[in-house]
């Protein structure tokens with residue numbers, strides 16, 4: 001059995017995941033999102049990545065995040081790619097900064113406007 005705290009919403013349900021003959025069984029969740037989170041966490045954990053990228057020559061920084069969660073084992077590679085990015089303003093919130101970050105198929109997007 002694996003015990004987890006659901007991080008999908010602030011309630012933070014305590015989840016228990018057990019392997020049964022017909023697959024994984026999740027208990028302790030208040031909603032379906034918690035069940036999905038627990039199964040992913042046990043089989044293929046993923047995270048939304050938040051970071052900053054340089055604007056112009058690095059005088060300013062722009063906050064960014066992945067548009068969807070990416071596999072945890074790819075996060076280091078993704079951060080290496082993010083460190084090399086320099087954007088030129090103007091940038092609008094939600095604008096794609098980099099497609100297919102670290103080969104994940106997930107875009108990196110701005111989370112703030114920048115003039």
Ligand code: SF4
Pocket residue numbers: 006007008009010011012013028029030031032033034035
């Ligand atoms: S199981 Fe549902 S209600 Fe509970 S913390 Fe996760 S998302 Fe929130």
